[in-house]
Amino acid sequence: MDQIQEIVGLVGGVLGPDVIGAYLHGSSVLGGLRPASDVDVLVVSRRRMDERERRALLGGLLGISGSRNKVRPVELTVVVQSEVRPWRYPPTGDFLYGEWLRAEYEAGEVPRPEAMPDLALLITMALAGDHPITGPRPAKVLDPVPHSDLVQASVAGIPGLLDSLDGDTRNVLLTFARIWSTLATGQIRPKDAAADWALAQLPPEHRPVLEHARQLYLNCRYSEESWSATLQAQVRPHVDRVLAEIDRFTGPR
Numbered sequence: 312m313d314q315i316q317e318i319v320g321l322v323g324g325v326l327g328p329d330v331i332g333a334y335l336h337g338s339s340v341l342g343g344l345r346p347a348s349d350v351d352v353l354v355v356s357r358r359r360m361d362e363r364e365r366r367a368l369l370g371g372l373l374g375i376s377g378s379r380n381k382v383r384p385v386e387l388t389v390v391v392q393s394e395v396r397p398w399r400y401p402p403t404g405d406f407l408y409g410e411w412l413r414a415e416y417e418a419g420e421v422p423r424p425e426a427m428p429d430l431a432l433l434i435t436m437a438l439a440g441d442h443p444i445t446g447p448r449p450a451k452v453l454d455p456v457p458h459s460d461l462v463q464a465s466v467a468g469i470p471g472l473l474d475s476l477d478g479d480t481r482n483v484l485l486t487f488a489r490i491w492s493t494l495a496t497g498q499i500r501p502k503d504a505a506a507d508w509a510l511a512q513l514p515p516e517h518r519p520v521l522e523h524a525r526q527l528y529l530n531c532r533y534s535e536e537s538w539s540a541t542l543q544a545q546v547r548p549h550v551d552r553v554l555a556e557i558d559r560f561t562g563p564r
Contacts, residue, residue: 314350314375314382319444321371322354322389325364329357331392332446336436349386349410352444353437355452356391359405365421372408373416384410388433395430398454400463402430411479431456431464436499458497465490466561469554480538480546484524487553494560502528513552520549 319333337351360368368389376385389406404427412420435456437449446452469490476483489505491512492498500508506525510518520542527536538546 314385315352315444317375318350318352318372318385318387321368321375322387323445325368325371326354326356326360326389330445331355331357332449332452333444334437334440334446334449335442335444336433336440337386349384351386351433351436352388353433354387354389355446356389356405357393359391359424360389362421365406365423368406369408369416369421373413376408377410377413386410388427388430390427390430392452395434396452396454398434398456398460400431400460401426401428401467402434403427404430428464428467431460432499435461439499461499462494462561465493466557469557473550476546476550481524481527481536484521484546484549485528487550487557488521491553491557494557509553512556513549517545517549517552520545 315335322333323330332355334353334355335351336353337349368387372385372387375382378384385408387406387408388404390402391405394403394405403424405424406422407425407427408416408422412422416422434449434453438453438455441448441450443449468486472483472486485502485506488509489500489502492500492505492508496508503525506521506528510521510525513521523538523542
């Protein structure tokens with residue numbers, strides 16, 4: 312079965328008629344899936360899940376996501392419509408699954424409702440992508456997010472990205488490029504296109520690491536990735552330069 316249909320079937324089996332719609336966002340709608348891209352799905356529900364439903368959804372996702380299951384990693388976000396429409400910031404998400412959290416889930420953690428600033432970006436991508444898997448078009452279900460809240464959400468993610476810099480270098484560099492691009496232009500670009508935009512703004516000495524991250528994104532799975540010592544030494548100076556550019560739009564953090 313197609314992985315997206317498996318995801319939708321799983322969600323429908325847990326939430327039943329309370330699913331309003333399921334929407335693709337991220338790489339699927341921005342520029343196409345790359346070798347290491349997640350399948351990003353935003354589900355809009357009429358209500359919060361109970362404990363049994365959370366565990367059922369989590370168990371199903373652990374079985375249909377990621378390389379150990381020989382499929383793409385899944386990022387699934389469930390939001391209750393009344394908690395984002397009318398829109399307010401910071402938004403609350405009802406459930407988040409991502410492969411980067413697998414170890415915590417397998418140790419017994421269960422996703423619960425929490426503030427999710429990143430929903431500002433997810434909802435904006437879902438609206439722009441306009442790709443319902445089930446349900447009405449996203450504009451019928453979700454309110455647009457003001458640019459000021461996109462800025463807040465982008466900045467809110469920076470500390471976590473810095474913590475992940477050593478272990479997830481390519482994605483962190485590309486995400487910083489996308490944050491800079493979004494703040495400067497108001498448009499959320501695919502990661503490779505955001506890198507192209509940022510490369511055109513950067514001085515030559517700060518381009519090589521982002522050029523390498525872009526090539527890895529376009530061509531390599533994580534298991535095939537490598538960074539030379541020369542490039543590794545340039546990562547932090549590059550990040551410092553990009554964060555300085557981001558600070559021009561947001562003020563010091």
